Amino acid sequence: MAELHRYRSHTCGALRASDIGNTVRLSGWVHRVRDHGGVLFIDLRDHYGITQVVADPDSPAFKNAEAVRSEWVIRIDGTVRKRPDGTTNADLPTGEIELFATEIEVLSQAKELPVPVFGEPDYPEDLRLQYRFLDLRRETLHRNIMQRMAIIASLRKRMTEGGFFEFSTPILTASSPEGARDFLVPSRIHAGKFYALPQAPQQYKQLLMVSGFDRYFQIAPCFRDEDPRADRLPGEFYQLDVEMSFVTQDDVFNEMEPVITGVFEEFSAITGSEKSVTNGWPRIPYSEAIAKYGSDKPDLRNPIEMQDVTEHFRGSGFKIFAGMIDKDPKVRVWAIPAPGGGSRAFCDRMNSWAQGEGQPGLAYIFFREGEAAGPVGKNLGPERADAIREQMGLKEGDAVFFTAGNPARFHRFAGDARTRIGEELKLIDESKFALAWIVDFPFYEWNDDDKKIDFSHNPFSMPQGGLEALEGAASDDERLNIKAYQYDIVCNGFEIASGSIRNHRPDTMVKAFEITGLTQADVEARFGGLYRAFQYGAPPHGGMAAGIDRIVMLLVGAKNLREISLFPMNQQANDLLMGAPSDVAPKQLRELHIRVVAPEKQQS
Numbered sequence: 001m002a003e004l005h006r007y008r009s010h011t012c013g014a015l016r017a018s019d020i021g022n023t024v025r026l027s028g029w030v031h032r033v034r035d036h037g038g039v040l041f042i043d044l045r046d047h048y049g050i051t052q053v054v055a056d057p058d059s060p061a062f063k064n065a066e067a068v069r070s071e072w073v074i075r076i077d078g079t080v081r082k083r084p085d086g087t088t089n090a091d092l093p094t095g096e097i098e099l100f101a102t103e104i105e106v107l108s109q110a111k112e113l114p115v116p117v118f119g120e121p122d123y124p125e126d127l128r129l130q131y132r133f134l135d136l137r138r139e140t141l142h143r144n145i146m147q148r149m150a151i152i153a154s155l156r157k158r159m160t161e162g163g164f165f166e167f168s169t170p171i172l173t174a175s176s177p178e179g180a181r182d183f184l185v186p187s188r189i190h191a192g193k194f195y196a197l198p199q200a201p202q203q204y205k206q207l208l209m210v211s212g213f214d215r216y217f218q219i220a221p222c223f224r225d226e227d228p229r230a231d232r233l234p235g236e237f238y239q240l241d242v243e244m245s246f247v248t249q250d251d252v253f254n255e256m257e258p259v260i261t262g263v264f265e266e267f268s269a270i271t272g273s274e275k276s277v278t279n280g281w282p283r284i285p286y287s288e289a290i291a292k293y294g295s296d297k298p299d300l301r302n303p304i305e306m307q308d309v310t311e312h313f314r315g316s317g318f319k320i321f322a323g324m325i326d327k328d329p330k331v332r333v334w335a336i337p338a339p340g341g342g343s344r345a346f347c348d349r350m351n352s353w354a355q356g357e358g359q360p361g362l363a364y365i366f367f368r369e370g371e372a373a374g375p376v377g378k379n380l381g382p383e384r385a386d387a388i389r390e391q392m393g394l395k396e397g398d399a400v401f402f403t404a405g406n407p408a409r410f411h412r413f414a415g416d417a418r419t420r421i422g423e424e425l426k427l428i429d430e431s432k433f434a435l436a437w438i439v440d441f442p443f444y445e446w447n448d449d450d451k452k453i454d455f456s457h458n459p460f461s462m463p464q465g466g467l468e469a470l471e472g473a474a475s476d477d478e479r480l481n482i483k484a485y486q487y488d489i490v491c492n493g494f495e496i497a498s499g500s501i502r503n504h505r506p507d508t509m510v511k512a513f514e515i516t517g518l519t520q521a522d523v524e525a526r527f528g529g530l531y532r533a534f535q536y537g538a539p540p541h542g543g544m545a546a547g548i549d550r551i552v553m554l555l556v557g558a559k560n561l562r563e564i565s566l567f568p569m570n571q572q573a574n575d576l577l578m579g580a581p582s583d584v585a586p587k588q589l590r591e592l593h594i595r596v597v598a599p600e601k602q603q604s
Contacts (some may be wrong), residue, residue: 005077007107013049017096021082026051027107029137030068032118032316042101044076047142052098053078064104071110071117071137077103112238118341122359125562130576132567143566151267152219155240164217164242166436169204171197171221174528180224183235197223198414199544202460203530205243206502206591209541210533214331216243219548233549233561234573242499243543249485249501252542253437257271257281260489260497260546264433267555285440286410286483290407293335294415296441299493300434302422306414309335309402314387318379321363321404333404334414337392338421341399342366346424347374350401355422356473361411366399373553376402419493433554435491439532440464440556443484443513446476457486459532460509461500462542489546496551499544506534 007027019411028046035041042065053076057066061076068074078099089095090130114130115123117137129137136142175182175196182196198204200222220241226234244252264277282300289296292305310333313321326332341347348366354362365377365385372378372385380388392400401421403414420550421429443463445456453476461484463469473479485501485559503509507532510520524531552564562568569575589596 003076008081009274010267011048012044012046012051013093013199015051015080015094015097015443016097017082020082020097020395023077023102024077024080024099025077026053028073029468030070032070033065033068035241042068044074044099047139047319051092051094052083052092053101055101055104059101059106061101064106065101068104068106069110071113071134072106073108074108075103075105076101085141114564126570126576127233129562129568129570132577136566142562144552144556144558145566147267147271147556148548150270151263151552151555152548154263154266155259156219157243158262159217159240162215162255162259164215165213167205167208167213167216169201169208169218170200173198173204174529179561180226183223183225186592186594188591188593199224200239201216201241202458203527205241205543206460206504206530206541207445207533209245210536210538212245212435214245216543220545223438233565234569234571237550238498240546240548243541243542244546245541247501247542248541249439249542252285252499252501252544253281256489256544256546257437260435263551264435264555268433271556273555274558278433278435281435281437281489283437283439286438286442287440289438290411294334294411294413294418295440295493297490297493297495298353298436299419299422299428300490301429301432301492302419303427303429304337304339304418306334306336306418307392308393309333309388312384312391313380313404316380316384318363318376321402323348324404328406330406330408331404332407333402334407334410335388335392336401336403336418336421337394337396338399338401338425339427340397340425341421342368342397343399344373347399347401349424350417350421351588354413354417357413357416362417363402363404364399367394367396370396372542433491435489436541438488438490439486440482440483441486441488443482443486443512444479448481452517455512457484458498458500459513459516460502461486462503463506466510467505470508470511471517485542487544489544491554494550494554495547497544497546499542501540501542504534504538504540506531509534544577571589 004025012026012028025046028044031043031045031050033040033042038057040055040062042055044051044053055062074112076099078101080097081100083096083098113134115128115134117134120140122136130218136145172185175184175194176199180199182199183337185195185197187193201218201220205216218241220239221236222239223236226269242256244255261277261279268277286296289298291308294306310325313333314325316322321333343366350364351362356436359365363376364368365372365374367373367389372382377385388400394400401417403410403417442456443461444453447454464485468481473482485497488495503512510523513523549561549564553561556564558564567577
């Protein structure tokens, strides 16, 4: 017989019935030990799976088997044999066999575990992050990480097959005054100056198009010194970054829609969720998304669509809304249907929820026994209430809720109410991934703090109508009506990608920034590389970036970003495993020409 490898001839997920009778060697972690009447069963685990090992008092390995404990690392030699009748484990690929141990070597012992590895216990998150190397041994988390790797590999393969080339852009770059706060890196060689970690490879990928490379992609790390958010880890995240030359918006859609659809279909099947995936994504204008769903990232699994019912309330007996409409031409009344929600108990529950959200309440009508019940229905009158019911397509046993005011101020609340109603009435179809493009975003938005116009999305986007649209807009209202070739991909209520056709003309770029209060000199100073490049023949180009973390979360069904990331920080931006951020030696600070000035303590 050939000599066995020092540690293993097979992995713990490899042995099958065809190996019965063979002498093999396995190494791995002791998943658990069970004593069945003096016969010891060891579940041995490695990256690939679990094998059941048996040692009885007649085995030369029995003494060592009695000594081993959970998470010890051991080597086992033994003979593969069929499991006794009735003990086969159909849930394990190795479930038909077991290994009768003839020799056990302890390779490494484990102290008592601060966090359990077996099962899915609810343990404090900070403790799990501090011992992340143990937490990653858990089956679900380990599987999620491997799924993440497989999803990234699939994206790479699909992009390469689509004629894209993977480029690596710099990690040390210049600080950008736009967008989020930069992570700064002090320069030792250039005293008092700083590099920045890239918030995204936006300018570099555009420069690649100017350089003539045509089709770029990258699984790109992005760094933003932002306050923690529920849907983004502090510090860093990864995105599928894409750019293409000589393309229209439709070209980007036609290239990227099959890539994202294909990944969702592939991994829906692999993970066993078997969810249907939208084919032929709808393209929903931003203004329509806000009016129908109250959100620019609508969950299209929820069938509820809002409608404007302002005219039914104008001059009506429901004086609160009628007075608001008369007083301010911007006031609109939106109706949120609630199919099957036609009970006072449900309507009161929604009203209480609204008050908990800081609203005065949520007006409603519910339809029962041929009447429009509730205070709104009584004051509105049967004719107007019936007109609303007909417009909304409602029937007996349904309800409808109302929000009123300037939609710019209340649409988010209306969208939250739509979501809440869908969840409470179990209207959301959990069996699908509902994907869509959101298009025609406003190019500008009003900054109420600074009382000026700002970019609403991406300052490097092309305005619809180009330079002529910018020059032809004489007032703030006209400028705020300019749309951009900007688009998002949404799935099940989450934005998973964002992109645009870029502004590749230097004159258009300068004019776009001038409207926000910057001069040509400001543009040249802040975006000098891109501005200079556009002077020397820039192709029309566009692209997008898709969030890897969010896609993985959706596909594996994770609720927390830390369930799909290897070594995440906690919500206070601390790396509890490595102890970052940390103090550094005074010598290091001197080399970097830096002195730390502690923040002043606030007077109590």
